[in-house]
Amino acid sequence: xxxxxxxxxxxxxxxxxxxxxxxxxxxxxxxxxxxxxxxxxxxxxxxxxxxxxxxxxxxxxxxxxxxxxxxxxxxxxxxxxxxxxxxxxxxxxxxxxxxxxxxxxxxxxxxxxxxxxxxxxxxxxxxxxxxxxxxxxxxxxxxxxxxxxxxxxxxxxxxxxxxxxxxxxxxxxxxxxxxxxxxxxxxxxxxxxxxxxxxxxxxxxxxxxxxxxxxxxxxxxxxxxxxxxxxxxxxxxxxxxxxxxxxxxxxxxxxxxxxxxxxxxxxxxxxxxxxxxxxxxxxxxxxx
Amino acid sequence: xxxxxxxxxxxxxxxxxxxxxxxxxxxxxxxxxxxxxxxxxxxxxxxxxxxxxxxxxxxxxxxxxxxxxxxxxxxxxxxxxxxxxxxxxxxxxxxxxxxxxxxxxxxxxxxxxxxxxxxxxxxxxxxxxxxxxxxxxxxxxxxxxxxxxxxx
Ligand SMILES: Cc1cc2nc3c(=O)[nH]c(=O)nc-3n(C[C@H](O)[C@H](O)[C@H](O)COP(=O)(O)OP(=O)(O)OC[C@H]3O[C@@H](n4cnc5c(N)ncnc54)[C@H](O)[C@@H]3O)c2cc1C
Ligand code: FES
Numbered sequence: 001x002x003x004x005x006x007x008x009x010x011x012x013x014x015x016x017x018x019x020x021x022x023x024x025x026x027x028x029x030x031x032x033x034x035x036x037x038x039x040x041x042x043x044x045x046x047x048x049x050x051x052x053x054x055x056x057x058x059x060x061x062x063x064x065x066x067x068x069x070x071x072x073x074x075x076x077x078x079x080x081x082x083x084x085x086x087x088x089x090x091x092x093x094x095x096x097x098x099x100x101x102x103x104x105x106x107x108x109x110x111x112x113x114x115x116x117x118x119x120x121x122x123x124x125x126x127x128x129x130x131x132x133x134x135x136x137x138x139x140x141x142x143x144x145x146x147x148x149x150x151x152x153x154x155x156x157x158x159x160x161x162x163x164x165x166x167x168x169x170x171x172x173x174x175x176x177x178x179x180x181x182x183x184x185x186x187x188x189x190x191x192x193x194x195x196x197x198x199x200x201x202x203x204x205x206x207x208x209x210x211x212x213x214x215x216x217x218x219x220x221x222x223x224x225x226x227x228x229x230x231x232x233x234x235x236x237x238x239x240x241x242x243x244x245x246x247x248x249x250x251x252x253x254x255x256x257x258x259x260x261x262x263x264x265x266x267x268x269x270x271x272x273x274x275x276x277x278x279x280x281x282x283x284x285x286x287x288x
Numbered sequence: 289x290x291x292x293x294x295x296x297x298x299x300x301x302x303x304x305x306x307x308x309x310x311x312x313x314x315x316x317x318x319x320x321x322x323x324x325x326x327x328x329x330x331x332x333x334x335x336x337x338x339x340x341x342x343x344x345x346x347x348x349x350x351x352x353x354x355x356x357x358x359x360x361x362x363x364x365x366x367x368x369x370x371x372x373x374x375x376x377x378x379x380x381x382x383x384x385x386x387x388x389x390x391x392x393x394x395x396x397x398x399x400x401x402x403x404x405x406x407x408x409x410x411x412x413x414x415x416x417x418x419x420x421x422x423x424x425x426x427x428x429x430x431x432x433x434x435x436x437x438x439x440x
Pocket of ligand 2: 249250254255257258267269
């Protein structure tokens with residue numbers, strides 16, 4: 001297993017990483033009551049936005065502020081740039097007042113990516129919680145498009161309620177494939193829901209995979225990731241084959257300001273995707 | 289066609305159990321089936337059984353006057369439904385309803401309690417297995433209570 005931390009940052013190839021590029025909104029797609037997917041196109045005629053699965057951009061709402069948001073589209077179809085964001089505060093709320101034709105500033109792509117090449121030949125277990133499915137969707141697109149290179153592909157996805165599930169149509173399609181295993185679970189429900197109820201970690205002991213030859217990719221709230229790592233370890237998955245995507249407040253996105261520091265690491269440069277083995281001492285620690 | 293004994297032997301809950309304990313347990317077992325929508329147990333009723341789920345899915349519900357039944361957990365193949373038969377006063381704490389055709393093995397709680405009194409080794413073995421289930425469900429419930437996907 002080769003650890004790809006430093007080498008998979010892309011900040012060094014962006015000529016002016018502090019200057020936002022204007023991108024026009026082509027489409028706003030409502031995913032849930034508080035989450036939208038934004039499709040963007042370049043205003044300067046560039047014919048694509050190359051990125052790797054798991055990377056993020058800084059999205060600038062002019063006059064309001066800038067936030068890090070993962071890229072949620074298909075890395076093999078870079079003609080459109082997709083971001084899926086949940087409105088929680090000042091910037092994200094202002095973002096959702098924007099309409100088709102409005103312009104956003106984009107800096108990126110920044111950070112490390114999911115180890116899709118390192119996972120070749122292995123079973124892949126993807127565990128997503130809530131909005132955490134957004135950064136993992138590009139990796140899933142990759143696995144589907146290169147299906148023959150991998151063993152089992154298993155997606156475990158947890159959300160608060162059935163109404164909070166992202167990408168419902170795609171989930172249906174993925175579930176319908178014979179070469180993907182997709183298990184969805186919600187924390188609670190009152191309506192007609194025939195799926196699983198409980199926390200996403202309870203799905204792990206139920207799946208069949210080869211723990212010694214498995215790459216696990218996890219993204220969700222930190223406490224969910226902590227328990228997911230524990231369950232995967234209980235099943236025999238090695239620390240060096242577990243990857244997590246971390247979130248910290250960001251400002252520069254290019255390792256200058258120190259806002260995103262996590263112990264000796266910087267989430268914007270060394271992350272957001274980390275091999276668990278390299279951050280296990282920092283994981284779940286207070287006041288880092 | 290598998291026999292009851294084979295089902296029990298292969299079920300994760302009984303993995304590694306000694307053959308003579310399994311024989312004892314088998315004496316309290318019957319095969320049951322529930323249609324989709326059928327209630328298996330109701331809150332407050334006497335807890336006389338527990339169920340080894342062979343096929344299908346069951347939902348645990350709490351009824352609330354304002355929101356109706358709230359589905360708090362699903363239990364499926366390879367899992368176990370019910371531990372109230374073990375703990376006095378032996379009453380169910382939730383409703384449980386099959387959400388699809390469900391086949392299970394029902395184990396008679398009174399019969400098992402008597403056997404456990406007679407053979408404490410069997411009692412200890414079952415208690416260890418149930419304690420494992422109870423602690424992992426407690427952990428899961430705590431995570432649910434944290435509402436980790438909410439905006440905080
Ligand atoms: C690398 C990285 C990738 C990210 N990818 C995504 C993504 O793909 N989609 C997405 O929606 N978000 C993503 N985020 C989180 C996103 O950056 C924040 O939600 C955003 O910065 C909030 O900014 P704001 O100005 O809208 O809210 P603020 O005004 O900063 O915060 C307002 C309120 O929202 C709460 N809040 C802030 N952030 C979060 C959060 N992440 N979760 C829950 N509550 C929060 C705060 O505690 C506060 O109460 C990512 C973050 C990082 C570091
Ligand atoms: S955001 Fe500035 S150092 Fe990471």
